[in-house]
Each structure stands twice: as structure tokens, then as C-alpha cells.
Amino acid sequence: MTVVDYTGIKKKDAETVASVLGIFLADLQIFYANLRGFHWNIKGKSFFALHAKFEEQYDYIAEKIDEVAERILMLGETPENNYSYYLKLSSLKEVSGVSCEIEIVNTILDTYKILIDKERVILEIAEERKDEATVSLMSDYIREQEKTVWMFASFLEAQCKQ
Numbered sequence: 001m002t003v004v005d006y007t008g009i010k011k012k013d014a015e016t017v018a019s020v021l022g023i024f025l026a027d028l029q030i031f032y033a034n035l036r037g038f039h040w041n042i043k044g045k046s047f048f049a050l051h052a053k054f055e056e057q058y059d060y061i062a063e064k065i066d067e068v069a070e071r072i073l074m075l076g077e078t079p080e081n082n083y084s085y086y087l088k089l090s091s092l093k094e095v096s097g098v099s100c101e102i103e104i105v106n107t108i109l110d111t112y113k114i115l116i117d118k119e120r121v122i123l124e125i126a127e128e129r130k131d132e133a134t135v136s137l138m139s140d141y142i143r144e145q146e147k148t149v150w151m152f153a154s155f156l157e158a159q160c161k162q
């Protein structure tokens with residue numbers, strides 16, 4: 001017996017959802033490493049606010065990484081933990097040495113655009129396969145991250161009016 005024998009999700013369906021979640025996990029891991037760099041390298045007038053905000057963001061993404069990896073396990077598969085693998089799978093680029101606040105916030109907004117698009121696709125794939133737990137996870141992420149996008153976009157608007 002494996003975990004899928006108890007959840008009512010067909011093995012083939014569980015494999016499909018776990019596979020798209022594996023790619024999403026790679027994206028989250030690259031984003032996490034980028035956010036660490038943003039937290040360390042930020043400079044300028046908004047240093048204190050953004051240094052703390054980026055820490056809040058990498059803590060948030062770390063939570064999602066664990067949730068997604070554990071969901072993959074619940075679907076009967078094994079999540080990857082190597083960055084070499086993540087780099088091959090993720091559509092996100094590694095970012096390093098950026099200290100300009102506008103450049104960083106734009107990169108975060110661009111990243112969330114990609115992640116939210118992927119969450120919508122995963123939600124649909126999971127919904128078609130009656131994987132309600134993954135649907136609910138993606139639905140929460142979209143709601144939370146659209147709020148984050150609104151806040152960072154508002155920060156950029158204020159910057160432009162100065």
C-alpha cells in the first residue's frame with residue numbers, strides 16, 4: 001500500500017499532479033535563493049523597509065517550498081532537493097548582485113506573474129483529476145500572492161511620483 005491507496009486519487013493522476021508540482025517546486029527554490037540575495041544586497045533610502053520585507057518574502061516562499069514538497073510526498077512521489085536539478089527544471093533565472101530597489105521590486109513582480117500563471121495551470125490540472133487538496137493549495141497561493149503583487153506594485157507607483 002502507498003499513500004495514494006488511501007486518498008481516492010488515481011495513481012496516474014497523482015503522478016501527473018506531482019510532476020507539475022515538481023517543476024513548481026524548482027521555481028520556488030530559485031525564487032527563494034533570489035530573495036535571499038535581494039535581502040542581503042538592497043541599498044538606498046528604503047533599505048530598512050525593504051530589507052525586512054524581503055526577509056518576510058523568503059520566509060513565505062520557504063513555507064510554500066515545504067508545503068509543495070510534502071504535497072508531492074502525499075501524492076506518492078519523491079520531491080527533488082538538488083539545486084542542479086532545480087536549475088534544469090525552472091523557467092526562472094538566477095539573479096545576483098542587484099541592489100537597486102526598483103530593479104528588485106520589478107524582478108519580484110515579474111516572478112510572481114510567472115508563479116501565479118503556473119498556479120492557475122496547476123489548479124486546473126489538479127481540478128481535472130479531482131485532487132482537491134492541491135486545488136485548495138493553489139487557490140490559497142493565488143489569493144496570497146495577488147495581494148503581495150498589489151503591495152509591491154503600489155510601492156513602485158509611489159516611487160514614480162517622487
Ligand SMILES: [Fe+2]
Pocket residue numbers: 039055
Ligand atoms: Fe538577514
